[in-house]
Amino acid sequence: GQNIDQPTEMTATEGAIVQINCTYQTSGFNGLFWYQQHAGEAPTFLSYNVLDGLEEKGRFSSFLSRSKGYSYLLLKELQMKDSASYLCTAPDTGRRALTFGSGTRLQVQP
Amino acid sequence: ETGVTQTPRHLVMGMTNKKSLKCEQHLGHNAMYWYKQSAKKPLELMFVYSLEERVENNSVPSRFSPECPNSSHLFLHLHTLQPEDSALYLCASSQETNSGTGDSPLHFGNGTRLTVT
Secondary structure, eight states: OOEEEOOSEEEEETTOOEEEEEEEEOSSOOOEEEEEEOTTSOOEEEEEEOSSEEEEETTEEEEEETTTTEEEEEEOSOOGGGOEEEEEEOOOTTOOSOOOOOOEEEEEEO | OOSEEEEOSEEEEOTTOEEEEEEEEOSOOSEEEEEEEOTTSOOEEEEEEETTEEEEEOSOOTTEEEEEEETTEEEEEEESOOGGGOEEEEEEEEOOOTTOSSOSOOEEOOOEEEEEO
16 A cells, blocks of 8 residues: 655744655555645645656645655745645555545644 | 535434435546545545445445445435544545546545534
8 A cells, every 4th residue: 555754744934935745655656646634624636746847836836756756745935824734645556546644734824 | 516515514413313424526527435534633535436336445334334326426324323433524526547546636525524422
């Protein structure tokens, strides 16, 4: 099964930039997803990387290095509403559904 | 209509009750899922349906019984639940590709917050 490692918690300041790292080990590789989940709410899809490099979507960017089993999510111009858990997940080959770990809980402070 | 709709949003039931959670997706997807999230814990995958056929059942107790009558609707029938079953139950859908390897993003509903008394 997949083995994901992310920091448990991070704190950053409003307006700043934060990078959330994720390392993974999977049986085969079918891409890597990032989701955002606010407390008590459903996760929302942020990004999907299957090729190496950086994918930018507005204030959020996601990077993948398949050779290193490494990804990061970059959040720019942080806003208070960005306080949430950020979930990195990479499905194993043959799995039909995503499984999730605890993610990284990000706290944005004024 | 929003993408994935779940009803009810909140449910309180006794241990002897029988109730059902409903999920409807308006995205034309071919796969649907039930996840459970207990307080401050990760999402746990319960059931996976692809083209209305159950393809994954993650050792879920028989007091939870899923039903997928068509590709747009998913139910979770509940009976004789325990207090530890209190959690947020999330439905999701996705467009499964030919490889069937779960490489398409999940779209979640807002969930049903279940309390078992």
